[in-house]
Structures are given as C-alpha cells and as structure tokens.
Amino acid sequence: MSGWRFDRDAIRTFRFVHCGFDARTGVARLAYAFDDGPEMIETVTVPGAPFALDDARAAAAMRVLRLLHLIAGVSYYKAAVPGEIRIEGDAIGADTAALLEDIYVNGLGEFAYRNGLDLHGRIRFPARDDGAPVAEFEAGVGTAAGPGAHALVAIGGGKDSLVSIEALRAAGVAQTVSWIGGSQLIRACAERTGLPTLNIGRQLAAELFEFNRQGAWNGHIPVTAINSAILAFAAVLVGADQVVFSNERSASYGSLIEGTGEVNHQWSKGWAFERGFGAWLQRHAAGDTGAGRISALHYYSLLRPFSELAVARQFARSDRYDAHFSSCNRNFHLLGERPVNRWCGICPKCHFVFLALAPFMPKPRLVAIFGRNLLDDAAQIPGYDALLEYRDHKPFECVGEGRESRAAMAALAQRPEWREDAVVRRFARDIAPQLNPADLALEPLLGIDGEHRIPAPLWERLHAHFGA
Numbered sequence: 001m002s003g004w005r006f007d008r009d010a011i012r013t014f015r016f017v018h019c020g021f022d023a024r025t026g027v028a029r030l031a032y033a034f035d036d037g038p039e040m041i042e043t044v045t046v047p048g049a050p051f052a053l054d055d056a057r058a059a060a061a062m063r064v065l066r067l068l069h070l071i072a073g074v075s076y077y078k079a080a081v082p083g084e085i086r087i088e089g090d091a092i093g094a095d096t097a098a099l100l101e102d103i104y105v106n107g108l109g110e111f112a113y114r115n116g117l118d119l120h121g122r123i124r125f126p127a128r129d130d131g132a133p134v135a136e137f138e139a140g141v142g143t144a145a146g147p148g149a150h151a152l153v154a155i156g157g158g159k160d161s162l163v164s165i166e167a168l169r170a171a172g173v174a175q176t177v178s179w180i181g182g183s184q185l186i187r188a189c190a191e192r193t194g195l196p197t198l199n200i201g202r203q204l205a206a207e208l209f210e211f212n213r214q215g216a217w218n219g220h221i222p223v224t225a226i227n228s229a230i231l232a233f234a235a236v237l238v239g240a241d242q243v244v245f246s247n248e249r250s251a252s253y254g255s256l257i258e259g260t261g262e263v264n265h266q267w268s269k270g271w272a273f274e275r276g277f278g279a280w281l282q283r284h285a286a287g288d289t290g291a292g293r294i295s296a297l298h299y300y301s302l303l304r305p306f307s308e309l310a311v312a313r314q315f316a317r318s319d320r321y322d323a324h325f326s327s328c329n330r331n332f333h334l335l336g337e338r339p340v341n342r343w344c345g346i347c348p349k350c351h352f353v354f355l356a357l358a359p360f361m362p363k364p365r366l367v368a369i370f371g372r373n374l375l376d377d378a379a380q381i382p383g384y385d386a387l388l389e390y391r392d393h394k395p396f397e398c399v400g401e402g403r404e405s406r407a408a409m410a411a412l413a414q415r416p417e418w419r420e421d422a423v424v425r426r427f428a429r430d431i432a433p434q435l436n437p438a439d440l441a442l443e444p445l446l447g448i449d450g451e452h453r454i455p456a457p458l459w460e461r462l463h464a465h466f467g468a
C-alpha cells in the first residue's frame, strides 16, 4: 500500500498471506505482510524444473510448502514481533501450531534475550479446534535407508556435514549433496565430494532489509529450521526419501546466562527441533495412513549421537577437505565482507574448531589449515575464556559445550608440542587448578549417545565407520 511506513511499535498484526509453487519453473513464493503494509515475498528456487508430480507427491509437496511458509515467516515476524499472528487461507491444526510456537519462541531465544524482549506467551499461532492433540508418530523411522534409499544431505561448508557425507558414502547410501544460497565456499566443498549436487536458491524479500534500515527489531533466527523445511520440500519434489543434517549432540545445549537461564543460539540444530520437525513430516507428508501422502520422508541428523569433539576426531581421520572447508560463519553473510582466507581467526567458531581439532591432528597440519596458531596468541585468551566458561558464558555461536573445551585444553596441556603455547599455558596455570581433574577427561566425551532418529539399518552399518 503506497504511503505505508514501517513503525515497529505501531504494528499490530503479522500476516501469512499466501504461498504457492510453480512446478514449471521450480519457484516457490512465500508472502507475508504487517497490518495492511506491502507484501514481503521470499522466493525459493529448486533446480530441475519442470517437476511432474503425481497426485500424492503434489499433495505432500503443498503440505510441506505450507510448513515452510510458516517457518520461514520467522525472519519477517521478528522485525516487529506484533501481538497478533494471522494465517490467511486454510486454518492449521493444533499440532502444527504447537510446533511453530516452539520454533518461534525457542529459535528466537537469543534474539529476545539480546533485545530485552519476552516472547513467552506472546507468540500464538491460531489453530482450528482439532479435539485432542495428535499423538507422536514415529513409525517408519526404523525401517528406512534400505536399498533404493536416496538422501538429500545438507552441506554447510564446515567439518560436520563432510563427516556425514563420508559416513553415508561408506554405508553405500545414494546421496545428493544439497545446499541453499550462493556460497562459493559451500559449492567448492560440494564439488570436492565428487557426488551429485543440488543448489537451491533463496531470496529474502527486499522489504526486510529496508525495514532493518528503518529500525526493525533484528537478531538471530533459527536458520537450520528454515533450511530443514526447504530441503524437506525439495526432497518431495525430487523423490528423495531422506533429509540428512549433521547436528551434533552438543547443539542441544545453550549458553547459561546468569539471571536468565539457558539461551541456545543453535536451538534449531538441537534434538527438540529434530524430534518435532521429523515427527511432523512423518505425520503430515509421509506414510500410507491417508490420501495424498508419499511413502516415506525421514528427517534426521546423522551426528546426533556424537559430541563436537567426537565429530572433530572423525573429521581429522581424513585430509580430503583440508584445503576447502571452513566453519567460520563470517563466510556466509548475505551482505557485507567475508574473510580473505576462509578462517577469520578471531571469532568463536574459529577458536572452537581450532581447539576441537588440535587433540586429534598433527600440529603442522592444523596450523596449515588455519594459516596460524590460534593457541599461541595471547590476544585470543578472552575468546577462549568464554569457550571455557571461565568468567564468561559460552558464546552465542555454534560451538561445543564448555566441558568439551575444557577437556580439549586439558589434553593439550599434557602434550609437549602444545603445552608451551600462550593460551594453553595460561589455562594450565590459572584455570585448571580450580577444576576437578576427573571432569577434564577427554575419553568420556567421545562416547556415543542413544538418542537419535537415524534409521536402524543405517545406524548398524555406520558403527564400523565411526569406530564404535
């Protein structure tokens, strides 16, 4: 509407206006608006069009697209966090509303904390009255990944997804390495795998950036939830029966903030999201329990049973990606600058990944990857203190638990090649004496956890690969 001005405090309603998919072009359009303001249209482009979908697949695609529309709305909703959410068109069920409330409240946890907002009780998705909530439906999880399975595997350019890709390769699962957005770094890693690739386009509505300039609320959003929904939608279109992410056990634990409690930057990488989202797909898109469902659509994280340290150990077993990968998030901005040499060397992810790999890699190899030794630079001590949860909380980033950082540092303090380095020496002198030595052992943190959604036959085949 011409003349409409963005005023975050005056906005009352966030509207999910409509969503649609053109099977001839592969373009999905997701439309949102505040009050009677202009439509904000995000597009997602899946290569491989035109798509010829039978009735069941077309119906499943529309259901997953609808969920994608509702999840991706979080980027726009956050700009004003109005008190009312309105969904135009068909009403959603109570279980979908509950999943969305979970994603918005927890996925915007860091955003709310940093902006001094309280979203609890504020975010309500209107739902039709379904009667009793639908029971959790996990059927089929244990039977997938047999012959004929085809996985879309998310790749993020870092170590985690590369560990999963190599594990699936070893297990003989057909996989398409898939990513969202235009990152050249991710493309280089994907090409290095030598496997088929799928690069999905995503364009945020230009209005959002304009609203940001006009004073919108801004902050972290649950990007893994959005990427998961995009890949689930793509899986239905291309006929894949699995969507595989690489979120480790450690992702389920947030930063403990005094006076606030736990705030998890990476909530949508955690177990609670995986369970809820995976069960929703099973219930609404897959299974032969009703008309218009495809036979299977399994969503799981292959690394859920492992800690960050266990994943780092696994990654260190091969040097295939040393010259290509980076976990530094500064590579992935939509706008603005990127680090020149893949690792900025000063952010929490660079700090953590260097530390997590150090116990498992020859020192010269690690220093060659990063182009410098982060543990022999006294200027990095405050960054490492936060990782160690020493006089600071764990950073709002995708890093391992404090106990993992402390155990890795303690292991290095025993190694002649590391113990004289500035950050390690300072840990051994000032921090370790205050800790219980029994809590600093590395080995117990490398164990496998039973909580995961990996299909049972696949998990059995993976045991040998992971040396379990």
Ligand SMILES: CC(=O)N[C@H]1[C@@H](OP(=O)(O)OP(=O)(O)OC[C@H]2O[C@@H](n3ccc(=O)[nH]c3=O)[C@H](O)[C@@H]2O)O[C@H](CO)[C@@H](O)[C@@H]1O[C@H](C)C(=O)N[C@@H](C)C(=O)N[C@@H](CCC(=O)O)C(=O)O
Pocket (backbone or CB within 6 Å): 075, 076, 204, 208, 212, 218, 219, 220, 221, 222, 223, 224, 225, 226, 265, 266, 267, 268, 269, 329, 330, 331, 332, 333, 334, 335, 336, 398
């Ligand atoms: C690359 C990055 O870390 N970006 C975070 C940063 O955003 P910034 O403003 O510096 O730049 P851009 O990423 O270019 O974004 C520009 C604006 O666009 C909006 N926006 C972007 C993507 C989106 O999906 N929705 C959006 O609304 C937003 O208004 C931006 O200002 O700081 C932001 C605020 O804290 C973060 O939200 C940005 O994080 C990105 C969404 C992102 O993709 N981050 C991943 C690298 C990331 O954090 N991955 C985690 C997974 C965490 C999770 O799932 O929650 C990981 O490494 O494991």
Ligand SMILES: Nc1ncnc2c1ncn2[C@@H]1O[C@H](COP(=O)(O)OP(=O)(O)OP(=O)(O)O)[C@@H](O)[C@H]1O
Pocket (backbone or CB within 6 Å): 154, 155, 156, 157, 158, 159, 160, 161, 162, 178, 179, 180, 181, 186, 224, 227, 244, 245, 246, 247, 269, 326, 327, 328, 398
């Ligand atoms: N652009 C993207 N498109 C699709 N999936 C992505 C994208 N970025 C990240 N992911 C996926 O999201 C999950 C979390 O990302 P994360 O950054 O932790 O993993 P990574 O890049 O594989 O490893 P690292 O932790 O070393 O950065 C992973 O499964 C990753 O594959």
